[in-house]
Amino acid sequence: MKAATTFLAASVLALASSAAWSAELRVTIWTGNEAHLKMLNGFAESFKATHPDVTVKYETIPPADYTQKLTFQLAGGNAPDLGWMMEDAASTFANAGVIDDLAPTLNNAPGYDFADLSAPAMGLWSGGGKVWGVPFSTSPFVIFYNKDMFDKAGLEDPLQLAAKGEWDMAKFQEVAAKLKEANGKFGFEFKDGQGYDSRIMHALMPPIRAYGGDVWANKECGFDKPEAIAAVQQLHDMVFKDKSIVPPGEQGDYFSGGSAMTINQISRASLMAKAGFNWGIAPLPTGPGGESPVIGQAAIVIFTTGKQKELAAEFVAHMTNKENVATMAQFFPPARQSVLASEGFITSNKLIPAEQMKVVADAIAKGKVLPSHEKSPQILAAMKPKIDALWRADANVEESLKAVCTAIQPLL
Amino acid sequence: MAGKPAIRVAARDEGAPWLTLKMREAMEAWLFISPTLAGFLIFFVGPLVAVVWYSLNEWNLLTQQSTYVGLANYADALTVNPDFWHVVRNSVIFAIGLVPMNMALALALAMALSRRFAGVVFFRTVFFAPVVTSAVAWAIVWKFLLQGEAGFVNQMLAGIGIDGPNWLREPDWAMAAVIVTRVIKMVGLNMILYIAALQAIPRDYEAAARLEGASSWQIFRWIVWPLLGPTTLVIMVVTTIGSFKVFDHIYLMTEGGPENGTLVLAFYIYQQAFEFFETGYASALAMIMFVIVMVLTVVQLFLRRRDT
Secondary structure: OHHHHHHHHHHHHHHHHHHHHOEEEEEEEOOOOHHHHHHHHHHHHHHOOOOOOEEEEEEEOOHHHHHHHHHHHHHOOOOOOEEEEEHHHHHHHHHOOOEOOOHHHHHHOOOOOHHHEOHHHHOOOEEOOEEOOEEEEEEEOEEEEEHHHHHHOOOOOHHHHHHOOOOEHHHHHHHHHHHHHHHOOEOEEOHHHOOOOOOHHHHHHHHHHHOOOOOEEOOEEOOOOHHHHHHHHHHHHHHHOOOOEOOOOOOOOHHHOOEOEEEEOHHHHHHHHHOOOOEEEEOOOEEOOEOOOEEEEEEEEEEOOOOOHHHHHHHHHHHOOHHHHHHHOOOOOOOEHHHHOOHHHHOOOOOOOHHHHHHHHHHHHHOEEOOOOOOHHHHHHHHHHHHHHHOOOOOOHHHHHHHHHHHHHHHO | OOHHHHHHHHHOOOOOOOOOHHHHHHHHHHHHHHHHHHHHHHHHHHHHHHHHHHHOEEEEOOOOOEEEOOOHHHHHHHHHOHHHHHHHHHHHHHHHHHHHHHHHHHHHHHHHHOOOOOOHHHHHHHHHHHHHOOHHHHHHHHHHHOOOOOOHHHHHHHHOOOOOOOHHHOHHHHHHHHHHHHHHHHHHHHHHHHHHHHHOOOHHHHHHHHHOOOOHHHHHHHHHHHHOHHHHHHHHHHHHHHHHOOOHHHHHHOOOOOOOOOOOHHHHHHHHHHHOOEHHHHHHHHHHHHHHHHHHHHHHHHHHHHHO
16 A cells, blocks of 8 residues: 555656656747758757757747737737847836846856856846846847949948948948949948838938937937937938939848848848858948947847746756857857857858958947837837938938937937 | 417427427527627627727736726827827828729729620629738739839839829828729729629619610619619728728838828727737727717718618
């Protein structure tokens, strides 16, 4: 009888323990890129070394719908265990209390070395001893250029100009116009062709910072400051006078040869393998404000309503340990200083030569993250109609930017 | 008289003698309609009641925090928020632009395609095909065609010496472009309804009128048009309601821009609920839209009844 009881108790314990450790983690992401998914699945496999019964399922949601669909899942009581989060949504979600603190797990994870994560890169994601997310991508904006078009126009490319210290906003305007003339294609396309719509901030931030301004700082709108006005005036001239930037309502996709230059991040380099032309990456042009690289971030977070928070936090620690961050660095520049400083990072991306990867490393070191605000969606919506008015050929840039400030100042 | 008790006894169920035939029939009827009724209550009445309740609360979708605020959301929309009336104005412009154009075109097509001639089925199919085409594909293709200088439409216009506008980037033209592309997409449905109505009109009426010397216009004005009245009313009500509820077209083609020139009520509600997470306020807007559409429908019914 006693043996039978012991056997029964042992069976129950075994079943309970198996139930506790046999789990599936669901992670929402916005990439559907085959190479990215292969790498992420590799992390899921290596997680099995310490969690043999845990599987990880990645759920791709297109970037344009990502934040909304994630919100629906959270509101519907179907929170994923982990999720990627863009920098512009970080403040909104953290302020709403829907993302959970990772600090206890990260601080106790063996060999994690939390101090290795660069403090500026963690700025948006930590505070008061809490960690709301770990940026797996701290990716600076760089210029992608079509080398063939530069050669055809008989121009030095941006990397060569940058090496000579001549790659500034004035030169940028000059070469864009010459490229248009020589190739019959646009000289420049805003990020992903969305500079007039969903990527307004990505279009305006680099030149405004190059001119020494900012879109807002210390709760004060910066669009109506002289630096921002000068920067946007230059873009406006390039769109409507030089006609060297793809104008609103037109297509000029850089990746298929429709434009000679664009701004993007190195995760897009995977698109270049089949581009069919010679290309390169270079730093953003400098301006009166000096060098001012702009960084876009994405972090991995866990949710307060998640049902397996502890396990999810452990996967965050695994995914962002030194080894895995080094692997990710080929697509997503790291926030870990040790990886950033390593020779491995410079040679991590097979498509990008070491010399050009140094541009990325340099920009991360000097760059400033894109602005975030707890009312980002409202600010962008308030800004949009005023920015639409700016992108008319006869628009008064200064008046349009003052109107932007009038619209967003109450929200700041 | 003698047969009545026998019938009553026969009407009782042997297994459940307390049930009369009437009760049993009623029970069967309820059982038959219960799946539909359950669906109606869960998926229609339930959400409708929930929306009314949400509209009385300040409820944030992201934080899931809710506070009862009474009619404050309605007051905010109607008296405080300057965007609301702009959005209503846009919705009215959209409806005024779309409904008459859609109906006139549908009637013209139906008149042309209600008679039998070689190839009529092909033409009907051509005009009906956009109705069953994916809205996403439709919008993407039109966005491409309506590009600025390089767009197909402007290239065609340039061919005849017209300098076309940047259709989707200028507020007035964007509204016109969205209305016209919506009409082209949906006109086939109304065309089919009109064809059915036209084919139901006996040919004798026309023959008799012609014998009396009536012209084609007189036949249309005094015979065909009055007989199409009920169909016209249905089409007008349904198209008006549809135009106030338009969302997909706006979302896919302009996202309410440029300069909020195509920001219509349904898209504005979506924006409040799912971009700003203000679900309570969005619910109040949805209730206001419901009332606007209901009033318009009642007015149309009233005018039609007065005319007849």
